[in-house]
Amino acid sequence: MNNNFSRRKFLKASALGSAGFVLMPGIAGCSGNGGVKDTRGERVRRIGFIGLGQQARNLLYGFIGLPDVEIVAGADVYAIKRTRFVRDVVRYGADKMTDETQRPIIPDVYEDYQEILKRDDINTVVIATPDHWHAFIAIAAAKAKKDIYLEKPMTFTVDEGKKLVAAVRSNGAVLAVGSQQRSSAEFQHAVKIVQSGVLGKISEIKAFVGDPPKPYDLPEEEIPAGLNWEKWLGPNPHRVHFNNELNPAITLERNGHEKFWGGWRWYKETGGGYTTDWGAHVFDIAQWALGKDGSGPVKVIPPGADSAEFLTYIYDNGTVMTQEQWDGEARGCKFIGEKGWITVERGRFQTSNPDWAFVEQKNSDGTPYETSVGHQENFIIACRERGNPVATVETGHSSCTVCNIGNIAIELGRALDWDPAKQEFVGDEEANAKLSRQYYQGYSL
Secondary structure: OOOOOOHHHHHHHHOOOOHHHHHOOOHHHOOOOOOOOOOOHHHOEEEEEEOOOHHHHHHHHHHOOOOOEEEEEEEOOEHHHHHHHHHHHHHHHHHHOOOOOOOOOOOEEEOOOHHHHOOOOOOEEEEOOOHHHHHHHHHHHHHOOOEEEEOOOOOOOHHHHHHHHHHHHHOOOOEEEOOHHHHOHHHHHHHHHHHHOOOOOEEEEEEOOOOOOEOOOOOOOOOOOOEOHHHHHOOOOOOOOOOOOOOOOOOOOOOOOOOOOOHHHHEOOOOOHHHHHOHHHHHHHHHHHHOOOOOOOOEEEOOOOOOOOOOEEEOOOOOEEEOOOOOOOOOOEEEEEOOEEEEEEOOEEEEOOHHHOOOOOOOOOOOOOOOOHHHHHHHHHHHHHOOOOOOOHHHHHHHHHHHHHHHHHHHHOOOEEEEOOOOEEOOOHHHHHHHOOOOOOOOOO
């Protein structure tokens, strides 16, 4: 999105006030569509955002530019993020307008996401919360008959993924996972090459994602004003103390960006480490290329077990995937076949055979990679046509499962046999117990 406003659009947005206007009494009651029935009907996607951090901002910039999309509400447990969200929606909404008489929608904002799910005028939600909330919010959204764009990794556990798949399908919802690499040309080309057979049988995949989660070891800090820490923790049974790294501070000056990504993802009490954070992207591409969407490996071996140097997955066709660096810090896949190899990562594709080459493409509008409008538009089209998006709930679940069983094997320190059809470890009660988790008192799926 273009951050430069025309004088007309600037004045239009300014007439509604600065970022502070959201704090005025009663302003939250000014609904985006005023309760008026829109003759465009279900073509219009009225979206409520749940989780308003850094990734939500990237997604907002993509969604708000699409036709017949209205951002009408947002929810977050941190007050300053709610204020920033309203400011952003007004700012970018004004930039979208072409009619002098139009006014930007002022979205309603809430601390509790359930207020969004109660609204009949909202038919779509975007969920960009920390991972431990994903299943709870997405299942509730499906039951509320909302269509769902859900950030990756899809769920915190395998059991949660199974329950979310069932909730989405039984309620007729459309769910797209934010695995936007599936909408990127370099990854689509890589999958096409692998599946065409020109590489021959794929014997090995090197898929670099990074380290598994570590125990939470941050010092306790004072909870900032406006942050409901108990609601942030929600169903998480680990009542970890607050540290700024988990929920980075922001300001309303300038762009109000977080200085870094929320560090909750790096700790086993609150996330899955790089195994899930980047595995949900990289393992996802490997699974897609192998034709294993909806399935998975049959064995997982952690580093140090059975002479494995790296986290290793073995598939029923004999392909071996290792979590291993193949080119510096590149986070992507190297597919090695009988007749050659290809490597793919964001913005780069290499091959042993020039006939398989791909012309590098970059975002022409200068937006961050995470703002993949093509991926978001695919989701909106799927909602309107009641079809499947490019990253379905089943796909998100199987890719997330690969990540989660890898972390389980690492935690137990031994090789595990996996049955992808039954979605359980073979003859291992200790490992199967880790496919689900306990929740904090009062929370249940």
